[in-house]
Amino acid sequence: MAEYLIRNGFVFDPVSGVNGDRKDIAVKDGKIVESVSPSAKVFDAAGKTVMAGAVEIHAHIAGPKVNEGRNYRPEDKLFNAASGVGGMRTTGGFSIPTTFKTGYNYAKMGYTTAIEAAMPPLYARHVHEEIRDTPIIDEGALPVFGNNWFVLEYLKNRELENTAAYISWLLRASKGYGVKVVNPGGTEAWGWGLNCLTVNDPVPYFDITPAQIVRGLIEANEYLGLPHSMHIHANNLGNPGNYTTTLDTFRLAEGFKANNRFGREQTMHHTHVQFHSYGGDTWGNFESKSDEIIDYVNTHPNLTIDTGNVTLDETTTMTADGPFEHHLTELNHLKWANVDVELETAAGIVPYVYSPDIKVCAIQWAIGLELGLLAKDPMRCFITTDHPNAGPFTRYPRIIKWLMSKEAREERLNTFKHAEKVIGATLLHGIDREITFYELAQMTRAGPAKALGLKDVYGGLAPGMEADIAVYDINPESPFTPDQLEEAFSAAALVIKTGLPVVENGVVINNGNKRTLWVDAKVNENPQVMRDVEEKFLKYYSVTLNNYEVQGHHYIPNPYAIQVDATQ
Amino acid sequence: METVTLTIKKAPTLYLEAEIISPDGLAGKTADQIRALPVHMGNEEFTLGEFFDLAGAPGATAEETKVVVTGDLSRVKYLGMKMSGGEMVIESDADMYVGAWMSGGTLTAKGNVDSFAGIGMKGGLLEINGNAGNYTGSAYRGDWRGMQGGKIHVKGNVRSDTGYFMNGGEIVIDGDADVHVGTHAEGGKIVIKGNAKSRLGGQMVEGTIILLGTVDVMMPGFKYVRDEEVDVDGKNMLMSLYVGDLGERHRKRKGEPIYGKLYIRKAAPAAAESREVRLARAREARKARFASPEETASA
Missing domain, CATH: 2.30.40.10 (Urease, subunit C, domain 1)
Structure with missing residues (x-):
């Protein structure tokens, strides 16, 4: 070479x-x-x-949910499709770009690794086909566990080893990278038309609480010694006053010690914290609580976060938090897609326009920046847009500009339609800090790589x-x-x-030599879990085991498997 | 105003995409620059000069430019797309997307146009002397922001899905309209001077549809509220107001919900009477069918 x-x-x-x-x-x-x-x-x-090449820790860039977004939003490609030049492929889309455009755009900004943030295991094959078709960047995908029937049953019965064995099996079956939790229990409750808005709301039928799910999954994650920690999107996303739920969620990680050979120190990664830092109790008195949130983060080294910056664009929200997306379509009346994924998870999609003329959107914009600016340790606070939920990842350079220049963000802040009210409801105007180049490298490179257990790579x-x-x-x-x-x-x-x-x-200039990251976690043979898996596939799943596992060259032509040995 | 005339000299083998042909696209350019402008066919790019002869010259700005396009344009798409001012005349039939996303000026199509004419229109006047295809004055596929402003006047008939997701502006159809008019509309006004088939205002939230002719089938989501005088072309006409679509959300003003309005010409008294008679007969028939055996026996 x-x-x-x-x-x-x-x-x-x-x-x-x-x-x-x-x-x-x-x-x-x-x-x-x-x-x-x-x-x-x-x-x-x-x-x-x-x-170094930047590392994306949380983005929705591959899989059935992203593709349904592409399907039902042809207008996202209006006037921005371009034919391929040279060896490059045709591209299109703004908030939900084609796989090729996704790879090219990350590379253009200097990003070389990305983690797909929510893989429904049943559709892991689709996720990996899209990852395969996303050129240049190395990618891994986090399967979702927080509403999975196996997990809910094992954790209810406090069966740690079985939970860990199931995680190990599912990571191998889906070629997943780590343990993702989305609205723990709430998405399953959505199957009953309900939700879990606090960490203590019981999940219908399973009779377990989000707190038990989160603590159980952290414990299993550390039992296995996975490179990444449990990665959570907490309950009660997007609602005024939800910062208390966020703090309650943070506290669930107390008392655990990171156990891994990868140099990872945190036991919880809380994603897109901007969506979880809201005060007030209505949209009228909606305000920033980023100070309370970041005070907790600053004093608790067992925690890493990413920001989820609102970029003030028209975008496509998509999450495995099914009830939240229904809530959103009731708010903005735009088209809604909803999917239930059998025993595993669900998802919803709604387009959203973050308008600078709407007070709430401007406050959300400010909160995302406050988190980045108030975080004392840039090695534990990473820049994301929760792409495409708070905005497309292609806006990272603009967020960098706002974080690195008080002048730039003051200009934006003072030209909002409701500038005075926004300044009153947020802290941003009083923050003078400007992120340095070194801190930026921590927030976008060294930090996320370390949190993912990839600090030596x-x-x-x-x-x-x-x-x-x-x-x-x-x-x-x-x-x-x-x-x-x-x-x-x-x-x-x-x-x-x-x-x-x-x-x-x-x-x-080059389609690169992308690799797919996944974690091969070995545990002792566990006949009970294997029997449970077979039984549930026979009884409930719409596919057989043979049609479930992600195998072979077709799905992962260039694998990068990280070995973990939890056999004892 | 300066006039530039483009005459098509060879029929495209596929369909030619020529969004550059508009007062905005040509204004301020020399003849050579205009001939070198890009047009697309299939996945290949060509120059405007390969397909069109040029006469006259454009003005310095779109407002000062009149574009006349002649010859067989039935395989040319996107004529007058995104025009913001000035004038444009299409002398013959044209394919899809005539005047799409236009925001100002006057565009006259003297023949028929295919689908998607004036979609996403924001302003200006689009006159179609012949018939228009499907999705006239509608939203782009998937979009919820359809026609926002301006006026479309179709002198002939329109096919289906006129004013889909319309938010503002006005569409006047002198002829007949096929199914689905003003679907999902949240504003704007559609006047149909001929007849309509069915599904007028399906899932309509706000806005107005005025139908001077007949309708084959009414939407079940609309209810009659009262008769009102409506101004059509300066003439007051007594019409029946139906509101809907009752299955949709409706914002409120002073506690009262705002509905989509559907005006239909008040039926002649004779017809109204015959409807009453017909309904009475249907009621009797139903009664007989559901009556219990005892009642039937005692009757």
């Missing part, structure tokens, strides 16, 4: 503690190395910013790590405008993925 030398850029790499020094980065055989031979191809990065530029590198055409030592910042992060000057140049001058 070829050798490359990225010469003389301003390097920001929290993994090796490099903060803006002028350094050369050497690449050989797909890895970062100390030095290369004189025949290495040289990229001149003088006056430019060099970081992705998110850094230390020798031995994957050669995923992004070079941005911005000089951190000379003056620049906020818009230049956004522009630079929108189209990287150079992106190298696993040692292969994939983007040059903001243009995708």
Whole structure:
């Protein structure tokens, strides 16, 4: 394989503690190395910013829910379809882009790894087919466990080993990466037309509470020693006053210790916290409670979060939180899709327009930024848009601009239709902090990689790590405008993925060599769980086991399996 | 106003997509620049000059430009798309998407046009002298933001789904309308001077439909409320007002729900009487059918 030398850029790499020094980065055989031979191809990065490839910890970018969004929103592709040039493929879509556009757009922004945030195990084959068709970026997918009948039954009976054995089996069957929980118990309750809005609301029939589900899954996650922690979208998303439910959820992780060989320290990752940081009790007195939320996060190192920034765009909300999507369509009267996934989960989809003229939307926008700015440890607070729920991931450069420039966010804040009311209901106006390039690398590279248990692989530029590198055409030592910042992060000057140049001058030039991440967790043989699986497939599932498992080259042509041994 | 005339010189083998042909697309350009503008057929790009002869010249801006398109345009799509001002005349039949998303100016199609004419229209006047296809003045597939403003005047007939998801503006049809008119409408006004078939205002939330001719089948979601005088082309006509669609949500103003309005010409008294007679007969028949054996016996 070829050798490359990225010469003389301003390097920001929290993994090796490099903060803006002028350094050369050497690449050989797909890895970062100390030095290369004189025949290495040289990229001149003088006056430019060099970081590791960014890591997306939470986005809905592949699978049946995303595809149903594409299906029922042809208007999302209106006026933005483009035919392929060179070896590239036809692209289209804004909030729910085609798989090819998804891969290209992440790569263009310097993202080289992404986690699909909610995989319904029954449709894991579909998820993996889309992942396979998303070029360049390495991807893993988190199967959802928080409303799964096996899990609910095992946890109700306090059967930890069986829960862990089932997780191990399902990760292998679905080729999943970790344990995702969406509205624990609430989505199952939705099957009865109900919901769980607090951590203590009982789930109908199963007679278990969200608190028991969450604690049980954390325990099983640590029993297995998985690279990632339990990854949760808590109950009561999107409702005024829901911050108390969020704090209650955070507290469920107390008392657990992270047990893994991957250097992960947290036992809970709480996703898109912006949607969970609301005060007030109506839309009229809706306000930010980001301070209360972030105070808890700041003082509890067992927790990582991602922001879920509202980008003020027209987008397509989609989540396995079925009852929430019904609530949303009742609010905005736009088209609603709802799916029940047998014994496992459900999903809903509703288009949504985050308008700067609507007070609530502007407050949501402010809350997302407050979380990023008030978080004391950028290694535990990551930038996301919960794509496409709070906005498309292609707006990351704009969020970066708002986080790194008080001037840019004040300009936005002061031109809202209800600017005064928004300022009154939020903290953003009083926050002076501007995220630095180093902190940005923590929030988008080193931090999420560590939280995923991939700190030795992705998110850094230390020798031995994957050669995923992004070079941005911005000089951190000379003056620049906020818009230049956004522009630079929108189209990287150079992106190298696993040692292969994939983007040059903001243009995708190569379809890359993507891999699918999954976790192969070995446990002791567990005949009871295997018998339960067979029985439930015979009794309830609409498919047989043979048509369920994700196997073979067709689904995962280029696997990257992470081995975990929990046999004892 | 300057006039530029485009005459099609060879029929496209497939369909030609020529959204560039509009006052906005041509204004301020030289003849050579216009000939070099892109048009698409299948997955290939061509120049406007390969398909059209050019005469005259455009004005500096769309407002100062009149575009005349002549020849057989029955395989040309998107004529006048997104025009914002000025004038455009299509001398013959045209294919789909005439005047789609237009926001201003006057566009006259002298022949028939195919489907999706004036979809997502925001302003201006679209006159169609012949017939129009399906989805005239509607929303793009999947979108909930249909016609927002402006006026579409079809002198002939329209096919189905006129004014689907209409939010504002006006559509006047001199001829007949096929099924589904004003479906999902949340505003705007549709006048049908000829006859309608069925499903007028299905799932309509707000807006107005005025029907001067007859309707084959009424929607069950509409109820008669009263007779009202309605102004049509400056003439007051006594019409029956039906409101609906009662199956949909309706916002309230001062505690009163706002419904979609469907005006239908008040039936002649003779017809009304015969309807009463017909209903009475149906009632009697029903009674007889459901009467208990004892009652039948005692009767």
